[in-house]
Amino acid sequence: MSFYRNSVWFLKGLREYTKSGYQAAAQQFAPKDLDVDLSGRCFLITGANSGIGKATALEIAKRGGTIHLVCRNKERAERAKAEIVNEANNQEVYIHILDMSKPKMIWEFADKFQQANGKLNVLINNAGCMINQREMTADQLETNFATNTLGTYILTTALVPLLERCEDARVVTVSSGGMLVQKLNVDDLQFEKGVFDGTMAYAQNKRQQVVMTEQWATAHKGIHFSCMHPGWADTEAVRSSMPSFHEKMKNRLRTATQGADTVVWLAISSAAAQHPSGLFFQDRKPVSTHLFLAQTRTTPGEEEKLMKSLEEIATNHKPNTT
Numbered sequence: 067m068s069f070y071r072n073s074v075w076f077l078k079g080l081r082e083y084t085k086s087g088y089q090a091a092a093q094q095f096a097p098k099d100l101d102v103d104l105s106g107r108c109f110l111i112t113g114a115n116s117g118i119g120k121a122t123a124l125e126i127a128k129r130g131g132t133i134h135l136v137c138r139n140k141e142r143a144e145r146a147k148a149e150i151v152n153e154a155n156n157q158e159v160y161i162h163i164l165d166m167s168k169p170k171m172i173w174e175f176a177d178k179f180q181q182a183n184g185k186l187n188v189l190i191n192n193a194g195c196m197i198n199q200r201e202m203t204a205d206q207l208e209t210n211f212a213t214n215t216l217g218t219y220i221l222t223t224a225l226v227p228l229l230e231r232c233e234d235a236r237v238v239t240v241s242s243g244g245m246l247v248q249k250l251n252v253d254d255l256q257f258e259k260g261v262f263d264g265t266m267a268y269a270q271n272k273r274q275q276v277v278m279t280e281q282w283a284t285a286h287k288g289i290h291f292s293c294m295h296p297g298w299a300d301t302e303a304v305r306s307s308m309p310s311f312h313e314k315m316k317n318r319l320r321t322a323t324q325g326a327d328t329v330v331w332l333a334i335s336s337a338a339a340q341h342p343s344g345l346f347f348q349d350r351k352p353v354s355t356h357l358f359l360a361q362t363r364t365t366p367g368e369e370e371k372l373m374k375s376l377e378e379i380a381t382n383h384k385p386n387t388t
C-alpha cells in the first residue's frame with residue numbers, strides 16, 4: 067500500500083505541486099480576491115522569519131494588516147521584520163520569540179498575548195519541521211510531534227477565546243500534501259514503535275493537522291478553520307531536510323510567494339470564507355484529503371481519540387499558573 071500511495075502521490079505532485087502546476091492553477095484565480103484593505107486587522111503568523119511564513123507576512127503587511135511574527139530566533143526574526151517593514155512600508159510588525167516545540171512556553175505566550183492584545187483576527191499556524199532522526203525535546207516529546215502537532219494544537223486552543231471575540235476570525239494551518247500518504251495513527255503519536263522515518267513522521271503530523279482542523283471546525287462555529295498544501299516550494303526546510311529531493315527538483319519548485327498564495331487567500335479573502343469551515347485547500351480550491359483507493363480514511367472514533375490524546379498531553383504540559 068505504501069508503494070501505491072507514494073507513487074500516486076509523486077505523480078500527482080509532478081503535475082500539481084510544481085511551479086508549472088501553480089501557473090496552470092493560477093489561470094483560474096480571481097486577482098480581485100486579494101485586493102483587500104487589511105488596516106485594523108490583526109494577524110499572528112508562526113515561523114514567519116523565512117519561506118512561506120515570511121512571504122505570507124509580507125503580503126499581509128503590504129495590505130495594511132498588523133502582523134505578529136512568532137519566531138524562535140531573535141536575530142532571524144529581526145532580519146525578517148526589517149525586510150517586511152521596509153518592503154511593505156508598514157510599521158505595524160511585532161516580534162514574539164517562541165519555540166513551538168516547548169508546550170509550557172506556548173501556553174504562557176498565548177496567555178500574555180491575550181492580556182496584551184485586545185484582539186486577534188487571524189492565526190496562521192505555519193511553523194513546521196522535518197527532523198530526520200528521532201529526537202526528544204527537554205520535555206521528553208518527539209520533536210516533530212511537539213512542533214508540528216502539539217505546538218499547533220496548544221497555540222490554537224489557547225487563542226480560541228481571543229479569536230472568538232472577532233467577527234470573521236480565521237485559523238489557517240499550513241499542512242502538506244505529504245499527509246496524503248499517511249493514514250492517521252492514533253496509537254503511536256510519538257513514533258515509539260518500529261523503525262523511525264522522519265518523512266513519514268512529518269506526513270503523520272500533517273495528517274493530524276488536517277484532522278485537528280476538521281475537529282476544530284465542528285467545535286468552534288464562530289471561527290473559520292482551514293488547512294492547506296502550499297505545493298512544493300523552494301525554502302530552507304526543503305533544502306535542509308530533503309536535500310536529494312531539492313537537488314532533483316530545484317528547477318521545478320515554486321517560489322515561497324507562490325507557496326504562500328493560498329495561505330494569504332485563506333487568511334484574507336471573502337471568497338475563502340464562503341467555503342465551509344474545516345476544509346483542506348490547494349491553489350485556492352478545497353481538495354480531497356485522501357488519494358483514490360489509498361485506504362487512509364479513519365473512523366470518527368479514531369479522530370476523537372486523537373483530540374482526547376492531544377488534550378491530555380497539552381494539559382499535562384500546562385504551567386501551574388495558567
Ligand SMILES: NC(=O)c1ccc[n+]([C@@H]2O[C@H](COP(=O)([O-])OP(=O)(O)OC[C@H]3O[C@@H](n4cnc5c(N)ncnc54)[C@H](OP(=O)(O)O)[C@@H]3O)[C@@H](O)[C@H]2O)c1
Pocket residue numbers: 112113114115116117118119136137138139142164165166167192193194195213240241242243295296297298299300301302303304325
Ligand atoms: N516548502 C514546501 O515545499 C512545503 C510543502 C508542504 C508544506 N510545507 C510547510 O510549510 C511550512 C513552512 O515551511 P517552509 O517550507 O516555508 O520552510 P522554512 O522556510 O524553513 O520555514 C519554517 C519556519 O518554521 C520555523 N520553525 C521550525 N521549527 C520551529 C520551532 N520549534 N519553533 C518556532 N519556529 C519554528 C522556522 O524557524 P527557523 O528559521 O528558526 O528554523 C521557519 O521560520 C511548514 O509547516 C512546512 O511543513 C512546506
